Amino acid sequence: MSNSKQAVPDTLPLLRDRIDSIDSQIQSLINERARCAQKVAEVKLAEQGDEAVVFYRPEREAQVLRRVMERNEGPLGNEEMAKVFRQIMSSCLALEKPMRIAFLGPEGTFTQQAALKHFGKSIISAPMAAIDEVFREVESGAANYGVVPVENSTEGVVNHTLDSFRDSRLKICGEVEERIHHHLLVSPNINADDVTHIYSHQQSLAQCRAWLDRYWPHVERVAVSSNAEAARLAADAGRSGKAIAAIAGEVACELYGLTKVSANIEDRPDNTTRFLIVGHEYVPQSGKDKTSLLISAKNEPGALYHLLEAFERHGVDMTRLETRPSLMSRWGYIFYIDFVGHYQDEACQVVIEALRSRASEVKVLGSYPVAVL
Numbered sequence: 323m324s325n326s327k328q329a330v331p332d333t334l335p336l337l338r339d340r341i342d343s344i345d346s347q348i349q350s351l352i353n354e355r356a357r358c359a360q361k362v363a364e365v366k367l368a369e370q371g372d373e374a375v376v377f378y379r380p381e382r383e384a385q386v387l388r389r390v391m392e393r394n395e396g397p398l399g400n401e402e403m404a405k406v407f408r409q410i411m412s413s414c415l416a417l418e419k420p421m422r423i424a425f426l427g428p429e430g431t432f433t434q435q436a437a438l439k440h441f442g443k444s445i446i447s448a449p450m451a452a453i454d455e456v457f458r459e460v461e462s463g464a465a466n467y468g469v470v471p472v473e474n475s476t477e478g479v480v481n482h483t484l485d486s487f488r489d490s491r492l493k494i495c496g497e498v499e500e501r502i503h504h505h506l507l508v509s510p511n512i513n514a515d516d517v518t519h520i521y522s523h524q525q526s527l528a529q530c531r532a533w534l535d536r537y538w539p540h541v542e543r544v545a546v547s548s549n550a551e552a553a554r555l556a557a558d559a560g561r562s563g564k565a566i567a568a569i570a571g572e573v574a575c576e577l578y579g580l581t582k583v584s585a586n587i588e589d590r591p592d593n594t595t596r597f598l599i600v601g602h603e604y605v606p607q608s609g610k611d612k613t614s615l616l617i618s619a620k621n622e623p624g625a626l627y628h629l630l631e632a633f634e635r636h637g638v639d640m641t642r643l644e645t646r647p648s649l650m651s652r653w654g655y656i657f658y659i660d661f662v663g664h665y666q667d668e669a670c671q672v673v674i675e676a677l678r679s680r681a682s683e684v685k686v687l688g689s690y691p692v693a694v695l
């Protein structure tokens with residue numbers, strides 16, 4: 323391969339010749355990489371057998387992307403470069419085995435956006451109507467992995483997702499964060515002044531509450547199953563001349579051919595949602611991981627204090643604590659705890675053992691690479 327640092331020509335035809343030649347080299351190299359991935363698939367099949375074989379390796383993907391960012395010298399930015407490699411790996415994985423990814427649908431949701439960000443575009447999309455359907459689709463093996471929202475920086479936790487882990491055998495094998503921008507949308511034939519109802523998911527309505535109170539105080543807000551569904555309903559209503567607006571994101575706006583009345587109406591400009599990837603396997607260490615636990619506490623004084631004390635004592639950094647009512651006993655609680663590290667790290671194992679002696683149940687929901695993109 324020619325030296326990439328050689329002098330750059332300065333006429334348009336020469337520059338384009340140069341780009342053509344570089345493209346051809348990049349293309350050969352991408353195909354060489356793809357052939358390696360095909361070989362990896364053969365080795366995995368030989369080693370693990372048809373049934374148990376795991377093609378998708380989140381820890382390896384995170385390491386590849388981190389390395390891309392570390393060695394990047396520009397002028398392309400680190401994230402931009404990582405996105406290119408994200409898609410190359412997505413194509414390589416699809417050659418090994420196309421992945422069917424269930425997500426909270428319909429088409430156009432932020433969860434779909436998150437799925438594409440995490441897995442790249444070479445996946446088979448399986449939109450589901452509800453969070454527990456995503457879990458069921460993966461549990462049954464109909465989908466390889468699922469993507470569900472778990473918390474939002476403005477509105478807090480998504481209870482349906484946390485509650486789904488109670489009775490599920492699925493593991494968390496990844497996380498992804500998305501900046502969420504909401505827009506007020508109508509069908510192109512509708513005059514915004516005529517709008518009688520605003521549809522959106524209850525979380526999106528909440529994330530735009532102050533803006534709605536200020537600019538649309540007298541219009542009825544209607545919570546529907548997702549903001550993409552709201553966009554679909556607004557588009558449908560528009561066809562019969564009904565003035566219904568939706569609050570949804572860019573993907574849904576484009577998908578349903580709506581017009582923006584107002585853009586970026588979320589109350590907090592740093593509004594971010596975190597999503598989880600769920601699958602069947604525990605993920606090996608990537609070098610920079612997080613762990614999520616589900617803990618049923620004993621119903622006794624100081625129960626939570628004793629749990630938290632274990633983290634402090636062993637120097638493990640707890641990043642999140644959520645409480646949900648236990649369905650087993652009145653006034654019993656389930657705690658969801660995230661911490662920095664992998665359940666196979668020595669310090670984490672010590673903490674988990676300590677928790678097991680202090681709680682009635684400790685379930686490791688998963689250890690997974692900290693989001694790279």
Ligand SMILES: O=C(O)C(=O)C[C@]1(C(=O)O)C=C[C@@H](O)C=C1
Nearest residue numbers: 362377378379382383411414415
């Ligand atoms: O290293 C592997 O196990 C591969 O399958 C290769 C590869 C890649 O393209 O780099 C593809 C898919 C996996 O999810 C991780 C990495």
